Amino acid sequence: MLDTPDYAPKLLEAIGELGAAAPATLAGFQALDGAAARSGKLDARTREPIALAVDVTTRCDGCIALHSAAAARAVASREEVAQALPVAIALNAGAALVYSARALDAFGQQSG
Known part of the structure; x- marks a missing residue:
């Protein structure tokens, strides 16, 4: 996984x-x-967890880094982020599953 706070x-x-x-x-x-x-x-x-789901479908690590930080600043919960990601999984199947794990990990790094 990426060290998101260092990468951004x-x-x-x-x-x-x-x-x-x-x-x-x-x-x-x-x-x-x-x-x-x-x-x-x-x-x-609301918007930032959606953005993370889109980031997953486009496989954009930089986008995940920036939007996970924005979601944390917006006080989105881990559960809210986790609930947005199944949309990407449904649309992008296996690749989205891998990137969803990365997005959730990135969010966890941002929110502590």
């Missing part, structure tokens, strides 16, 4: 370097990400 800052630093080289790309991503967060219908405590 390194990832953000690397993304910052990419952003310096391709600022319009990073700005476009940040606009899209911000728009999703501003929907107003789902709070972060």
Whole structure:
């Protein structure tokens, strides 16, 4: 498993370097990400476990690291995260099962 609290800052630093080289790309991503967060219908405590389930289906370790931290900050419970992950498992079968274990492990590292 990844050491998520150690990985996330390194990832953000690397993304910052990419952003310096391709600022319009990073700005476009940040606009899209911000728009999703501003929907107003789902709070972060609901949205972040959903995001973790999506992260599992896309097999994005960086996304898992960042969204597990966001879910912990939003005070999502382990049970809430665990209840969102079966959607990914159902949609992605075996690969999602492996990444769900990784996402739950990452969340555990973030929330203590």
